[in-house]
Amino acid sequence: MIESFQFSSLPEIIFGKGKRNELPGKAKSIGKRVLLLTGSSSIHNTGHGDEIISGLRSEELEVHHEVIAHEPSTGIIDRLVDRYRGESVDVVVAVGGGSVMDAGKAVSAMIPVEGSIRDYLEGIGDRKHTGDKIHFIAMPTTSGTGSEMTKNAVISEVGEKGFKKSLRHDNLIPELAIIDPEMMLSCPARLTATAGMDAFTQLLESYVSNQSNTMTDALALQGLKQIKRHLLRAFLEGENNLEARSGMALAAMFSGITLAHAGLGLVHGFAAPLGGVHDIPHGVVCGSLMAPVFALTIDQLMTQPEHPSLQKLIIVSKVFADFKYKQEMEYLQAFKEKLIHITTLLELPRLSEFGVSAASVPKVVEHTSHKQHPVTFTREQLSEILLSRI
Ligand SMILES: [Fe+2]
Numbered sequence: 605m606i607e608s609f610q611f612s613s614l615p616e617i618i619f620g621k622g623k624r625n626e627l628p629g630k631a632k633s634i635g636k637r638v639l640l641l642t643g644s645s646s647i648h649n650t651g652h653g654d655e656i657i658s659g660l661r662s663e664e665l666e667v668h669h670e671v672i673a674h675e676p677s678t679g680i681i682d683r684l685v686d687r688y689r690g691e692s693v694d695v696v697v698a699v700g701g702g703s704v705m706d707a708g709k710a711v712s713a714m715i716p717v718e719g720s721i722r723d724y725l726e727g728i729g730d731r732k733h734t735g736d737k738i739h740f741i742a743m744p745t746t747s748g749t750g751s752e753m754t755k756n757a758v759i760s761e762v763g764e765k766g767f768k769k770s771l772r773h774d775n776l777i778p779e780l781a782i783i784d785p786e787m788m789l790s791c792p793a794r795l796t797a798t799a800g801m802d803a804f805t806q807l808l809e810s811y812v813s814n815q816s817n818t819m820t821d822a823l824a825l826q827g828l829k830q831i832k833r834h835l836l837r838a839f840l841e842g843e844n845n846l847e848a849r850s851g852m853a854l855a856a857m858f859s860g861i862t863l864a865h866a867g868l869g870l871v872h873g874f875a876a877p878l879g880g881v882h883d884i885p886h887g888v889v890c891g892s893l894m895a896p897v898f899a900l901t902i903d904q905l906m907t908q909p910e911h912p913s914l915q916k917l918i919i920v921s922k923v924f925a926d927f928k929y930k931q932e933m934e935y936l937q938a939f940k941e942k943l944i945h946i947t948t949l950l951e952l953p954r955l956s957e958f959g960v961s962a963a964s965v966p967k968v969v970e971h972t973s974h975k976q977h978p979v980t981f982t983r984e985q986l987s988e989i990l991l992s993r994i
Pocket residue numbers: 749802803806872886890
């Protein structure tokens with residue numbers, strides 16, 4: 605029998621080659637004043653930057669353009685919100701990677717309410733967001749976080765007391781996501797790798813999560829099949845392989861939906877404290893820790909042969925296998941090796957390149973959560989995982 609489940613709302617989704625051209629008309633149907641957020645280079649690297657801005661202006665929209673150059677911090681969001689509170693912005697449009705999506709989501713949510721975003725962050729502030737917001741349109745230029753599908757914006761502060769926390773409310777799901785794979789053709793190889801590993805991790809973690817359900821399972825498995833088919837091709841020939849970009853865009857989109865409904869696992873549990881203490885891109889953490897975390901997870905689950913997450917890992921291992929008609933153990937072993945192989949092929953950097961050392965491990969472990977991971981590990985095992993990637 606199918607287990608009972610709930611599924612909340614999604615954005616209106618417009619997916620496909622050339623669909624960026626629908627942005628001006630959609631924005632105009634909401635109002636006249638547009639706050640456009642882009643990355644420092646992403647919108648111009650696509651070759652479509654000027655086209656998007658002139659498209660919005662040709663609809664006689666009043667466009668205010670701001671650049672998000674880093675992962676959004678409380679300071680970046682507060683400064684933008686101060687500038688546009690009282691300016692009667694009708695629609696916020698974010699065109700860029702995960703940082704720009706999160707910044708757009710946060711700004712659209714903070715303009716109508718009082719105070720600093722710090723006051724509303726989970727685990728940091730003590731105010732509850734009302735859910736009031738400005739209409740928000742997301743148009744990603746990378747395939748990774750799936751933030752265009754989620755109801756939270758990740759905001760960080762780096763340093764000794766650093767953190768990576770969410771502003772979250774059911775109303776923060778974007779009203780519209782326009783996902784045009786042509787916008788991703790110019791995404792650099794290194795970013796394609798780290799963002800792609802973020803999507804891969806999100807799909808696998810939500811698939812084996814102890815809060816997964818029939819709907820998230822269907823989407824996660826389909827997303828994982830897209831990853832198997834397209835991740836390496838998008839990395840190696842991303843400039844002209846629209847099919848690979850399209851597959852990765854779909855995988856990232858599905859990963860946003862599945863993480864929002866089924867939750868994540870230990871790799872993302874490491875990502876929050878690592879990203880708070882060190883200035884390290886989220887996708888690097890995911891790409892770096894995926895192989896050691898899932899090797900240990902498979903080993904532990906093999907002691908519980910009937911565990912549903914082990915059965916799912918066998919299904920995924922078969923998707924990624926280069927052979928057929930073997931024993932289940934051989935598929936699982938090959939999957940562990942495949943994860944190491946993918947990490948190597950994508951040239952993912954070690955954590956030490958971003959200042960993570962043996963000395964930082966105890967503090968990171970202390971603040972690491974298992975989230976919805978199907979098994980738990982001891983502090984010693986968590987330390988070993990981190991040390992293996994320093
Ligand atoms: Fe992620």
